[in-house]
Amino acid sequence: MTDDNGGLRWGVVGTGGIAHSFLEGLRAVPSATVTAVGSRTRDRADEFADAWGVPERHGSYEELAQSPNVDAVYVATPHPWHHPNTLTCLNAGKHVLVEKPMAMNALQVSEMVAAARANDRFLMEAMWTRYLPVSRLVRELVDDGAIGEVCWLSAEFGANVPYDPDHRIFNADLGGGALLDLGIYPLAFASRHLGELTVVGATRQLSPDRMVDTHTTVLVRGENGATGTLSCSSRTTLPNRAVVAGSKGWLEIPNFFAATTAVLHRDGREREEFHRPFRANGYEYEAEEVARCVAAGERESPDMPWSESLHLARISDQIRDVGGLVYSPANVKAVPLG
Incomplete structure (x- = not known):
């Protein structure tokens, strides 16, 4: 059984294959809902949202980051965009789960960690294998x-x-x-x-x-x-x-x-x-860890702390x-x- 770990409202940045995999896993987390999706174009956001029944569709990542109906964002864009997309979401007050690798280099990761600390937000690299x-x-x-x-x-x-x-x-x-x-x-x-x-x-x-x-x-x-x-x-x-x-x-x-x-x-x-x-496809466990940490007021996961991503x-x-x-x-x- 899955405990109610806070009922996070998720937004998804990016509409590629890994985003679909994450949402498949998220279906096995009863307390989680997906409220918004953002893409580079509104058409792509609409296509993804229609497939998963997501109510909010945004034609830019910046729009999604400003949504009042999103607590946590899953960043599923290609590697070079992890850094700017994560900074946008953290600076908008969202918790962030960002696909691996966290960024293109250690300098970018350090800037992402600094933003999480400055905004008092949760941040984790989506090393889903850690939680299997x-x-x-x-x-x-x-x-x-x-x-x-x-x-x-x-x-x-x-x-x-x-x-x-x-x-x-x-x-x-x-x-x-x-x-x-x-x-x-x-x-x-x-x-x-x-x-x-x-x-x-x-x-x-x-x-x-x-x-x-x-x-x-x-x-x-x-x-x-x-x-x-x-x-x-x-x-x-x-x-x-x-x-x-x-x-x-x-x-x-x-x-x-x-x-x-x-x-x-x-x-x-x-x-x-x-x-x-697995209960679903394995991605459900990292989503549960994000929810657990946020509910407990933790800003990093003990199994995948910021120091490990660095x-x-x-x-x-x-x-x-x-x-x-x-x-x-x-x-x-x-x-x-x-």
């Missing part, structure tokens, strides 16, 4: 010492997307690239289990126009010396599993970015398999530096890669 039942179970097992001291982990996320320079994941002007779009999942997984990360090395493959990365592999070291190997790819289907290995066993999480199963292997014992299905952004910046992936700071557009 299996993710919480894995964290509990690791913290309880089920695999002993963590020594090593691996995680990868890859999909074979046909190359099209206009596709969002290959389009530099839309914040494309495997690292920002897919690599955030392995990075967040590593950070959760290894703590503060240090980038030891990184390598990448480039798109045919040499504007974005299509495959990036990273070696990281955690704060206690444990290491991790992380990969992401937009041109190759990867196993998409994660493994955390310790001094007494290891945990395997198939399809870890949207996991419903985890397998525990303790040294000298039979494997144990755990199943934790950490992930800084690590992504470091990986781009090591791998030679450069985004020009003036307009957050990419420049040709060497």
